[in-house]
Amino acid sequence: MAKYILKRIAQTVVVIIIVAIATFFLTSLIPSDPVYVIGGEDLTQEQYDAIYYSLGLDKPLPVRFFNWAANALKGDFGTSYVYHQPVWKLIGSRVTTTLYFSFLSMLISIPIGILFGMITAVKRGKKADTIITLLANISSCLPQFWIGICLLFIFGLKMRILPTYGFDWPWKIGLGEHLKLIIMPLICLSLGGIASFTRQTRSSMLEVIRQDFVRTARSKGLKEKKVIFKHIMRNGLIPVITMFGNRLAFMIGGSMFVENVFAIPGMGTLMLKCINGSDLPTIQALVLITTAVSCVAYILTDLLYVIVDPRISLTSDQSN
Amino acid sequence: MSNLLNISGLKTGFRTENQLITIVDNVSLHLKRGEIIGLVGESGSGKSVTMMSTIQLLSGSGKIMDGSVELEDNGINILDYKPNSPQMQEIRGGRIGMIFQEPMTSLNPVMTIGAQIQETIMLHLGLNSEDAKKRAIEMMKLVNIPDAEERYNNYAQQFSGGMRQRIMIAMVLAAKPDILIADEATTALDVTTQGQLLEMIRDLSVKTGIAVIIVTHNLGIVARYADRIYVMYAGNIVEHTTTKELFRDPKHPYTRGLLRAIPRLNDQKDRVLIPIDGLPPTPAERPAYCPFYERCLYRGEECSQRNKPELHEVAPGHFIACHLTPETVDERKGYVESLMQKKRPEKEIQDSNCLEVNGLVKSFDIHKGIMQRKVGSFNALEDISFNLRKGETLGLVGESGCGKTTLARCLLRMYKPNAGEIKLFDHDIAALTKRELRPYRNLISMVFQDPFSSLDPRQTAGSIVGEPLKLHKLVSGQEEYEGKVDHLFEMVGLSPLQKGRYPHEFSGGQRQRLGIARALASNPEIMILDEPISALDVSIQAQIINLLEELQSRLGLSYIFIAHDLAVVKHISDRILVMYLGRVMEIADSDELYDHPLHPYTRALLSSVPLVDPEQEEGRPFIPLKGEVPSVLNRPKGCPFSDRCDHASERCTREIPPLKTMDNGHIVACFLYE
Incomplete structure (x- = not known):
């Protein structure tokens, strides 16, 4: 190991x-x-x-x-051509903001997506399946910024219950204000994740439901709940786990859109400005940080994989 | 004595797009405590669906339409319980346990096997997890899993197929059910493992009084292990009686046909197999009259006019579903017997060798890591020597992993052997380059095991068969090509009109005929038949065996016939080569080998194969083999069989016995015969 x-x-x-x-x-x-x-x-x-x-x-x-x-x-990425200050100083707080949004949205979309996926797989062909699958298919096609603009229009401009831009930490502006600021961006970021986790969970669960060992579990007389949670779920989640790393990398890359819509000072907005301004040192640093975060996410995914699927650690044991 | 299980009038259907198609129709059977019964039928006969219906384990589209299932004649129809009701869950696994065909996929890959056994115990016996673990280990010991305590925490994929099936049995028996259903539970396993498992099930049945239903297509297994047999055909039970009675005096034309179609280990050399012509009707096309009518040799006008025959008693304890009276059957007996008189096609075996193999060695390298660096190697074949005479059939037997297929691939030169000679008509082809091999390529061809996946689904039957003609430039023009392909189709009993069809439009037997036609196209001298019939149904197997024999006599072909079904090998082969862990153990004429096997391995192998005859089966010794086939990666140092052999001496563990030819030409590699 x-x-x-x-x-x-x-x-x-x-x-x-x-x-x-x-x-x-x-x-x-x-x-x-x-x-x-x-x-x-x-x-x-x-x-x-x-x-x-x-x-x-x-x-x-x-x-x-x-x-x-x-x-x-040494952590020194040079001086930004545009902001004329050291790159590390420039990006530090912005990276934290983006990662904060990314992780929060992962925390939201993984459990909800898996839950929906399981419901649709178990209730295959029933009403719940049809509705959730349809919604998942629609929302995974919608661009994040479009959802963002719609939310802004409805809750920010028409109903005026949520602020339309900005971001700050709860210890500076209080938890209530903070939540008001992050709720719309989070919905934007999570909707796609929920949809794709739902679809992946559904298809891999359906794959597992057809397996022989599920029939074995039923032939033992296990309750259907146990069959689902003990035998089907663990096997069905393996391909879903593969998506964790992918999704996180995708979210960090995609933060550009949402951060711009809600004027959040994160990596995405910075990246866009730097590309427009040919700020090479900052671009290089941002790409490297994105890569590093993605790589860490992939390693964590692989470790989770080993825990869930004993076959993987077995093969690596044998080759050692 | 009351019945433990009583199924009556069971009718099960499967929903398709717009209709409910009946798969199992009016099936009744009963089972007494401690009894072993057999439910026999070909694929699609509805035997598994009958069992799945009994414990309401049908997949989503299955529906039980009628009938009742009672336990202990208590008047409660358990089919009235909903599939997911607590009562049914209690019965399923608690009263009736089931083991399935596929040992490789029937266990959960991400749960330890211990946890899976423990789960059953906690569910049905209500023990706490610690006691359940204790009992699980006891059960693992009961089914002879070595090092049960340590292996409790292993996963299914760390066990061999035979061991996994033992685990399944342990898991099912741990809940102390009254009935064990074994649905083709040993079909995917080697004969020796199959023998070990079935013997164990029988012992357990005697010891614990559990009743067993063996569901299988293999008549040999039920002849050996069952007390009573139900024969199923097209969703109906067509015959039911005691095992002895069934094999002594089969009454239904289908059962009679089956027994005429299967080769047996104790057959006379000149026995002819009479195949059952045609195919069983698909469930959607079953007629209102007797479903066996189209294939029946005894059929009369009246059969097609009357309704489907009901099961009725024709002799004490002997039931059949057939309209024919004993008199009409007797009348037509003469005709059927005239078929039996047919001689097997004559064949001429010449003294000259068409193939001679000497000291053949094939080893494979083991690679590891990202760079695939070589870390070692193992010998898949060691010192293989044999000869094949022109016109002869050499049977190649051995358990899976013994190197049969590797040998076939070396002979075809798909693999390059590391040492030794392969003399094809006195030309050594073992070390030739691709270019030098070209003139020899068409001389050896191969027929593969799986007729479903070994044909290109996007190629027409005609071009599949004709491809070798073009490849080896055996035809000079389009006209000659078409003519040759037509001829090949006719040779294997297919109509040339079917040339334009695609493989999926043919049945399994027809597809194997296509495979044979393709192999014949290159005008070979030698054909390697790698398990050519094992994927086919019993009644179809005889058709292919007969075709092969006929082709051999007509064309003077030599065959190397690879199979794990020893009765089939014995039937078709003139000589047999027994392999174990990549070495030749014994070579002898087929009758000589079956009558006087010399090598201890051959003896054990033969005793594992059930005869299709309960009377001869009685008192026939079963020689159990210790343990399992070791991997070629850690073969014993001396004789490869030494670690499982009862006769092994200290010398056997050190030295490898050489092949020795006895006076009568019997070749054996064993120190017992020095």
Whole structure:
């Protein structure tokens, strides 16, 4: 088991290094001159040269990469071209905000999605199944920002019961205000998750219900509840667990839309501004952080997997 | 004595899109305490559905339409309970336990086997979890699972198929049910494992007084283990009597037909198999008259005009569902017997070898890790030597994993052997390159086990059969090609008009005919038949066996016939090669091998196969084998069989006995015969 975890961590490090290399070289291909981004369009040759050398742009690309990587390892991602302050200072609080929303929405969508999925699988073909499946199918097609705009329009502009923008922590503005601020973005972020967890749970549960060992469980005379919760659920959740990591990565990437609609100062809004402003150091840092968070999510998913499905740890034991 | 279980007039249907199709129609059977009964029938006869209906375990679309099931004649019809009612749940597992065919998938893969047994005990015996665990371990010991305490926390996938079926039995018996239903419980297992399990079930039945219903298509098993037998056909019970009576004097034309169609271990060499022609009607197409009418050799005008025959007593304790009177049957006896007079097709075995294998070794590397680096290797075949004469059939028997298929693949040169020779008409093909092999490729062809998945579903039957003709450039023009394909279709008893159809439009037997036609197309000298009939129903098997024999006599083919059904191998083979863990144990003429098996393994193997004859079966010794087939990864150092052999001496564990040829040509690898 310990060996398995170490192996996974080693693989993750390799992935992060590859992503780091790829982002660094790809962003350097962007056809905008960082000197002009920092200093503006009207520069004398001296001013231009000063910035040019201070950024180390005279050195070859691989050298710049190693300098950057060495600094990044220390947590120093350079200075933002747009905000003119250290990148780590800039992104710190924004990463926390985005992760807060992502995790909260995972906490909401996983149990609700699994619950709905189980209801639809067990009541297959009945009314509850038809309605929930239909709603799940619809809401997984709707774009997040569209849902966001609708919610804003109804609750924010027409009914005026919820604030339309902004975000702050509960210890600054109180829990009530905080909840009012986060409820609409959370609905936006979670709806898609609930829908996809519902659909995945439903299909994998239906797959398991047909298995021979479920017939065995019934032939023992077990109550249907026990058959479902003890025999079907654990097997049926295995493919659902695979989605956890995917979903989290997807949510962090998707935060761009929701954060923009509700004007939440998170990674998403920052990312958008940096891309528009060719703020290369910040983009690189954000991509790396997104990668790292996703990788951690995948490792956790794999560990959960081992706990739920003994077959996985068995095969890794045998190969050791 | 009152009946423990009494099923009467059971009728079960399955809902399809717009109608309810009857699968089981008016089935009645009874079971007494401590009795073992057999429910025999081909696939689709409704035997499993009958049992599933009894404990209301039908899948969603199944519906019990009529009938009653009583326990101990107490007047309570348990079919009145809802499937999920507490009463039914108490009966299911508590009174009637059931084990299923697929040991690989019938246990929950994410729960330890201990927890699964414990669950049953806590449910039905109401013990607390600690006592239930104790009893679960006791039960595991009862069904001979070694190291029960340690293995309690293992998962199903850590056990072999035979062991999993033992676990299933332990799980079912742990709740102390009165009735055990074994639904094809040993079908997927090797003969030796099958023998071990059935012997165990019989012992347990004697010891604990549990009544057993064996549901199977295998007449040998019921002949050996059942007290009474019910024969099912197309949803009806067509014959019911004691086992001895059934095999001594079968009365229903279907039962008679079945017994004429199956080969037996104790057959005379010249026995002809008489297949039952045609196919059973599908449930939706069952006629209002006798469903066996179309295939019946004794049928008369009256049969198609009258209603479906009811089960009635024709002799004390002997029931059949047939309109024919004994007189009419006698009248038609002459005709049926004239069929029996048919001779088996003559064949000519020449002295010259068409294939000679010497010291063949095939090993596989074991790879590990992301880089797939080689960490070791194991020998799947070791020192295989045998010869195949022109026109001969060599049977290849052994348990799963003994290397039969690997050997076949080496002979076809799908694998490259690591050492040894494969002489095809004096040309050693063992080490040839792909290019050099080309002129030899068409000389050996193969027929595969599964006629359902071994044919390309998107290719027409004609192009499946004709492909080798083009591949080996055996035809020069379109016209000649079409002519040859037509000819091949006719040779295997199919109409050339069916050329344009796709595989799914053919029945299992017809598909295997296509497979044979495809193998014949390249004009081979040798055909390797890898379990060609094991996926087919009993009544169809005889058709294919006869076809193969006829083709052999007509074309002078040599066969290598791989099968696990020893009776079939004995019937079709001239000589038999017994394999164990990748080595040859014994080679002998088939009669000689069955009459005087020399190797202890062969003896045990043969004793595991039930004869289809309860009278001969009585007093026939069963030689139990210790343990299970070890993996080739850790084969014993000396004789591969030494760790399971009763005769093993210290020398056997050190040295590998060489193949020794006795005076009568019987070859054996055992130190007992030095």
